[in-house]
Amino acid sequence: MKIKLAIALALGAATAAAWAGDVEDQIRFRQSAYSFLSWNTAKIKAQASDHPETYNKDEVIAAANAIAGVANSGVFEKLYGAGTDKGTGWKTSRLKPEFFEKQDEAKEFNSNFIKEANELQKVAASGDVAAIKTQFGKLGATCKGCHDLIRIRE
């Protein structure tokens, strides 16, 4: 019963996304980018911080490349258009309406996010687990700073 309900609800959401215009696409693509990003940050957190005995150099390099790929893909410039604080992508947008008055601050977080992601990509290639952990912390700080500024808490 629960599963049937969940499928019906999810199908409903997908249908809603289909009739929605460009704003809904922007929200869905950025939710996808961040969700894919979170899968990759979780790998680095697990292997360089929480369980260093599981560290796998190639996996961490691949995860860091994926993170840099997201950071440099233009999410901030292309997927935060007018109206994207309202509406539904895969789920309801959590963007605070005041984002549109705080774009300079958000832009600075984004620039730092790109800088730290690119640095993480370099550090991951070195294979120095302690340095990866430190650099991962710097990246995480840019994420958190921006979340506190523009994202509605769940």
Add this chain to the structure above:
Amino acid sequence: MKIKLAIALALGAATAAAWAGDVEDQIRFRQSAYSFLSWNTAKIKAQASDHPETYNKDEVIAAANAIAGVANSGVFEKLYGAGTDKGTGWKTSRLKPEFFEKQDEAKEFNSNFIKEANELQKVAASGDVAAIKTQFGKLGATCKGCHDLIRIRE
């Protein structure tokens, strides 16, 4: 009314994902990876194929890096576990149940997908638009081949 309904349905889907276990996470992460991928392939299609007058070298390089980031991130190895033909991530899984008997064929498509994505990354850096278009076609063929094999048509 339509918007309220869409938000209610999407919230329902998000709640469903919250109680779902690992299978649902795998489906949601792979849907995110492919959705982020499709945003980036659309940029290359637009700029190197459909509207070459809009070609922007840096954007195409960034998109190709993002695509390679997804291709090499281990989606095939980590997000196609047992049971992921059933269940709901952001939406209901479209994986054909027969995937689990066709893993060797799917694996070969995935290997080719990685190879062509890595090649696209190199070709994008060259700035040769005609070569990018050709290489993008090769990448697309690996996508389509695998979709025909393992993905339920919408």
